[in-house]
Amino acid sequence: LSRLDFHIRPKIAQRDSLDLAAAWLGETPGVIVEFGFGAGRSYSHLLARFPGRDVVCFDRADKAHVLFRPPTDRLIVGEFAGVLDDPAIHARFTGRVVLLHVDVGSGGPEDEVVPEFILSRVHPWLRPRAVVVSDQHLTLDPAWDLVPVDTSGRVAYAELFHVYRRPG
Numbered sequence: 329l330s331r332l333d334f335h336i337r338p339k340i341a342q343r344d345s346l347d348l349a350a351a352w353l354g355e356t357p358g359v360i361v362e363f364g365f366g367a368g369r370s371y372s373h374l375l376a377r378f379p380g381r382d383v384v385c386f387d388r389a390d391k392a393h394v395l396f397r398p399p400t401d402r403l404i405v406g407e408f409a410g411v412l413d414d415p416a417i418h419a420r421f422t423g424r425v426v427l428l429h430v431d432v433g434s435g436g437p438e439d440e441v442v443p444e445f446i447l448s449r450v451h452p453w454l455r456p457r458a459v460v461v462s463d464q465h466l467t468l469d470p471a472w473d474l475v476p477v478d479t480s481g482r483v484a485y486a487e488l489f490h491v492y493r494r495p496g
């Protein structure tokens with residue numbers, strides 16, 4: 329495999345996983361939350377797949393493209409640990425999120441702990457039947473009330489992106 333292959337395959341798995349979540353969720357009401365806004369590529373995909381929805385993103389940096397800049401109240405800038413200490417943030421999202429996209433990988437050692445840290449804080453945000461799509465494998469805590477979904481056959485390179493669902 330070339331380096332280009334290694335770059336592209338997780339992106340295909342990410343896109344297909346988000347598309348699968350969109351097909352499952354349809355018009356199911358709820359907010360979409362993304363941890364790891366980055367350059368806003370996946371944000372633009374979420375807007376395309378969930379037209380008219382509230383899509384709220386978190387990142388330590390604001391690197392938004394001028395054409396895909398979220399409204400000010402939908403890009404929450406700060407370290408996840410600090411932002412997730414804010415009771416006002418929890419009040420805003422608890423019980424309202426239908427899709428959580430976790431895309432925080434940097435290739436460093438923090439990839440081992442940041443996704444589980446996020447879930448440990450935000451699992452009360454998820455509605456019944458909510459979907460979690462993650463660039464990292466999650467070691468699930470039973471308190472999160474999530475089950476892994478085998479997406480092989482529906483997502484290309486399914487082993488490269490991880491999908492979980494809250495039972496209904």
Ligand SMILES: C[S@@+](CC[C@H](N)C(=O)[O-])C[C@H]1O[C@@H](n2cnc3c(N)ncnc32)[C@H](O)[C@@H]1O
Binds near residue numbers: 389409431
């Ligand atoms: C892989 S990039 C996101 C790519 C983005 N989803 C896209 O499609 O353009 C990961 C992002 O997570 C952010 N991030 C990682 N760990 C973080 C932390 N502890 N607090 C805040 N932001 C963090 C980084 O700043 C980076 O922009």
